[in-house]
Amino acid sequence: MGRRLRHIKGLRITGFAAGGKCFGSYNDTIVFVPKTAPGDVVDIHVTNRRRGFYEGRVSRLIAASPHRIEPFCRHFAHCGGCNWQHIPYPLQCKQKQAQVVEQMAHIGKIEADIVHPIIGARQSRWYRNKLEFTFAQRRWFLPEEMADEERQPRGLGYHLPGRFDRILDIETCWLQPEPSNAIRRAVRDYGIKHGLSFHDCRRRRGWLRNLIIRTGADGQVMVIVSLFFEDSEQREALLAFLHHEFPGISSLWYVINPKGNDTITDLDVKLWGGADHLIEQLGELRLKVGPKSFYQTNSEQAEKLYRVVGDFAGLDGTTRVYDLYTGTGAIALTLAPRAQKVVGIENVAPAIGDARENARINSIENVSFVVGDVREVLADRGFVAANPVDVVVVDPPRSGLHPNVVETLADMAVPRLVYVSCNPATQARDLSLLTDIYRVRAMQPVDMFPHTHHVENVALLEKQG
Structure with missing residues (x-):
């Protein structure tokens, strides 16, 4: 039975588990399922079987827990960021x-x-002062998009959970205050409009790689554009566009990252315009x-x-x-x-x-x-x-x-x-x-x-x- 098991019908979720998951029991075997709440009754697709337990994902919500609330983010079902949006904050x-x-x-x-x-x-929303987004030449398509032959393949957003090479395009993220969303959408749309290549981490090609946005005290904004290789003409045009469209950006940077990973701490990050820092207020300290x-x-x-x-x-x-x-x-x-x-x-x-x-x-x-x-x-x-x-x-x-x-x-x-x-x-x-x-x-x-x-x-x- 074990090796052939692919689906479990009517699993009742009974408690919270480690890593943000919840769990239920099937034939005396623990089943861990993300994005569920104690009291949910669900059908699941079994994704993994380990010695003594199963892992799965919800294929159908049969009955919702009284603890479950409606997630406020349209990307919740696929994004790996805020995996407890369906749980009331006091809980x-x-x-x-x-x-x-x-x-x-x-x-x-x-x-x-x-x-x-x-x-x-x-x-509990708009609380982050830093976010990092990844460009994708071929983003992750949602099930409802698959029939659309004119869908846009390029995107800018977050990695899918456990998938370094799959990027979910983000329209609105509720973690960082504006102008974070506006800047991200503008850079993505500019790249698409001007035919710029977005990064493909598997094939190691594509110019636009990462976008980092930091916000500080008094509305300061820092933007760092990470590029896979130097193209001074395109770079100047992109950064000039950002400077013109968002004059509130107080610190604008770029970095060339040809490495196999996205970290920039070991690279030469260059200031394009504005101040070379933000100021964060921590109590009486200015950092x-x-x-x-x-x-x-x-x-x-x-x-x-x-x-x-x-x-x-x-x-x-x-x-x-x-x-x-x-x-x-x-x-x-x-x-x-x-x-x-x-x-x-x-x-x-x-x-x-x-x-x-x-x-x-x-x-x-x-x-x-x-x-x-x-x-x-x-x-x-x-x-x-x-x-x-x-x-x-x-x-x-x-x-x-x-x-x-x-x-x-x-x-x-x-x-x-x-x-x-x-x-x-x-x-x-x-x-x-x-x-x-x-x-x-x-x-x-x-x-x-x-x-x-x-x-x-x-x-x-x-x-x-």
């Missing part, structure tokens, strides 16, 4: 809270009563953000997140702080006014350059930034001896802390450790390795990405004894 927050509690209990063996109620977002800068994409929630970090750090004006994985220094600079000294450590040199510049802009003198791998810097006994520390803040990538860093933090045994994570599962794993030295005192989930299953979590650890 999204409740489930994110439950996700943190469950992963801490299951992986970290940490009690639920220390997890504070999640800090939800005031604004300079360039075309390669990393900055939290939800500015309003970032301020709440960093306020939690400061509260957990327990700063009193004499506190000495390490900010590990400091990036462009946002956390370090937020903490500095209430600390004696803050040292930020980061292995990406351009990010440290931004951090130092932001310290200068804000006239903050009790913070320093070090370029280097966190493992190597902390292993330098001379550095640690010269920079005594009371509180360590860590904000690692999704993969969590390297085992060597976990071991070093245990050896350091600082009075207080604050762990910021965008992946509660790897955070719980790391915390479980530190419980011989530290006791987890409190946790604060923060919703940075409404309508997705992602959640940020801050943990406070104090040295035992």
